[in-house]
Amino acid sequence: MRGKIINAIAAIILVAGVLWWFSEHGQSSPLPALKPVETSNIPTSSNPRGTVQLEFPSAKYPExxxxxxxxxxxxxxxxxxxxxxxxxxxxxxxxxxxPTKKGKDRDEWPMAMCAEGGEGADIKYISPKDNRGAGSWVGHKLDDYADGTKVRFIVK
Known part of the structure; x- marks a missing residue:
């Protein structure tokens, strides 16, 4: 056990020495550059799966x-x-x-199923077929996700 501890300390000293030498001689670090982490995709206790990316099908539900x-x-x-x-x-x-309009649905964004929805949502009159089809499509895509999951909508 004592030998393992001594080897670990020696390895730490060696790495520290290499890093010091590079910094003293104007060299960049010998270690590879770290890539930035997309923190919105990291699960948390309130959002255990991270942020879900959902590509909304513009061609199917254009309105x-x-x-x-x-x-x-x-x-x-x-x-x-x-x-x-x-x-x-x-x-x-x-x-x-x-007010309602004959032959039109009132579409809201954020959607009613979103915690961000409700008072102050943007309302637009669109065809019932487009609105209800889109709502059904989104609901089906998100069936497996628990309340509290964050969903980023990507509309292309």
Whole structure:
């Protein structure tokens, strides 16, 4: 055991000496440069899977995709924290005061299922087929993710 400790200390001293020599002789470190870490993808206790990237299919749901792009450009977040239990109250809050239009759905961004949704959400009138299809598609894609998971929407 004593021999292992002495070997470990010797290795540390050797590495420290090499690093000192490089710094004293104007050389860059002999160690490879570290790549930056995308911290939003690191799981935490409140978001155990990290941020999920979801590419939204613009070709399939063009009206919803356009609305998401416009709402993000206007300052709304591209990231949603899943909160299914809050969806009904968020929908009520976001649509309150916005009249219905015959043949149109009121699409909200952030979506009602997002903790960021609710009062202050961006509302746009779009076709029911596009709106409901997009909602079903997103719901299906996120079925396996728990509430609290962060989802970054990428609309191309």
């Amino acid at each position: 919803t995709a356009q609305h998401i792009k416009e709402a993000i450009a206007a300052g709304h977040s591209n990231t949603c924290t899943i909160d299914r239990d809050g969806a009904d109250s968020n929908r009520d809050a976001s649509l309150r005061g916005g």
